[in-house]
Amino acid sequence: MNTLKAEKRSMDVKAKKLRREGYVTGNVFGREMKESVPVKIEKATVDRLLKTCHKGSQVMLDIEGEKMNVLVKDVEFNPLKGQVDEIDFQALVSNEKVHSVAEIVLVGHEKAAGGVLEQLLEEVQFKAYPSALVDKVEVDVSNMKVGDSIKVKDLILSSDKDVDVMTDPETTVVTLQYVHNNVPDDDEDEAAAETAE
Known part of the structure; x- marks a missing residue:
């Protein structure tokens, strides 16, 4: 500490x-x-x-x-x-629960293939005794598939009996969205840049 x-x-x-x-x-x-x-x-x-x-x-x-x-x-x-x-x-x-927040940290995003990760929640609010306090919650997104989402109720913190999570359990933390393939390729980009100059 x-x-x-x-x-x-x-x-x-x-x-x-x-x-x-x-x-x-x-x-x-x-x-x-x-x-x-x-x-x-x-x-x-x-x-x-x-x-x-x-x-x-x-x-x-x-x-x-x-x-x-x-x-x-x-x-x-x-x-x-x-x-x-x-x-x-x-x-x-030691015997009093306190209100606190934990930062949500995504791990394994390099393995989440086929889509774009969108983090919708940056921190989660909870009450806990000092011995159970955490300041970060890691969320493993490596096994997510396109269309999947992770909610507050899926976090490790939510299953900890010493912690009362205050954020709505149905709140979405992160989703893996489809990639929209309407991005122009490099040649078109360069041509557009030249005409704009």
Whole structure:
């Protein structure tokens, strides 16, 4: 499990100022906490973490020496600046189910022949105890034939007795569609490109 170092943040200092100084602001909340704890984390540390973790990942948060098992609950990305502004965490309690999301990752697509794979669902929502949390669900599409589809109820996660899947079980995750062969061949493409110039 990844460990993320954080510092308690004084609310006297505005978030904008902290971001200019190279920090990402955030909050830690949880059922057994009297109140949420505002934190600040070095931007470079958050960027490193988000290369391997994302929303729904479990991490060890080290707040000035106090370690907490937390879930990455929300990541607020600023597209204009190309950086994370805010990251929120939920402190986990071993006997309490938490809401989370798992990213759907397709595997074996190079073997799915004769059609075009269309992924219709990027993540699945669920509730689980901390011990059963996952941040990725792999979907093997290597045996799919044209016209086949995989639904949420077909995922390994749906058969896990420790997990309550919240996404509709009938939701389609991925389908293998027919290829429509009305694509012009290269010669026609080049001729069209030349006339367009």
